Amino acid sequence: MRKNDFAHQVYKLVKKIPKGKVATYGQIAQQLGKPKAARAVGNALHQNPNPQKIPCYRVVDHLGKIAGNYAFGGGLMQKKQLRAEGIEFKDKNHLKLKYITIF
DNA sequence: TAGATGACTAATA
DNA sequence: CTATTAGCCATCT
Numbered sequence: 001m002r003k004n005d006f007a008h009q010v011y012k013l014v015k016k017i018p019k020g021k022v023a024t025y026g027q028i029a030q031q032l033g034k035p036k037a038a039r040a041v042g043n044a045l046h047q048n049p050n051p052q053k054i055p056c057y058r059v060v061d062h063l064g065k066i067a068g069n070y071a072f073g074g075g076l077m078q079k080k081q082l083r084a085e086g087i088e089f090k091d092k093n094h095l096k097l098k099y100i101t102i103f
Numbered sequence: 104t105a106g107a108t109g110a111c112t113a114a115t116a
Numbered sequence: 117c118t119a120t121t122a123g124c125c126a127t128c129t
Contacts (some may be wrong), residue, residue, distance in 0.1 A: 006126060025111050029125090040126040043109040047127080059110075067110035 006032070007044035014045070016102075019057045020086045022095060023102045025063045031102060038062075039081045046070060064095030 017023050025038035034040075044055050045056045048070075057071050057078040071078045077091070090096045 029111085034125075036112085036124045037126075038111040039109065039124065040111090043108090043126055043128095044110090045111080046110050047108090061110080062112060070110050 004098040006037070006038065006040060007047060007049075010014070010041050011050065011054050013022070014054050014056060014059060014100075016053060021045050021101055022058045022060050022064070022082070022087065022099050024060060024064075024100055026062055027100070027102055030061065056086075060095060060100070064097050064100055081096070 010028060013028055013031055014023070026035065028041045029035055029037040031043075034096040041059075045054070045059060048054065048056060051072045057066075060066055082095070083089070084099050087099050088096050
């Protein structure tokens, strides 16, 4: 394993997502220079070597929807965490698209 | 090395 | 709205 893995880049970028905002897998992939690698980004987070350092709950799909119960405390906890950061939901599973951005 | 898998995205019906 | 098809890319077996 090299320290400059694709996954390593993903973690680094996810950690930089500002509070109160979220990013899509596609956006992260694009920041890495591979806009088609959204799927690979999801896989990288699935490995999730540092759930305590990586705010994977700020990463959602292109509709602002939470992936599922793969995160630290489950999908429900994830939604609560997002709401605690000032992010509002459009409905039960979809965030308001205005929050989907990096920087 | 090759095939299967998945926390994706887009297009189509 | 949901279901299906297809393309994409890193990781796993």
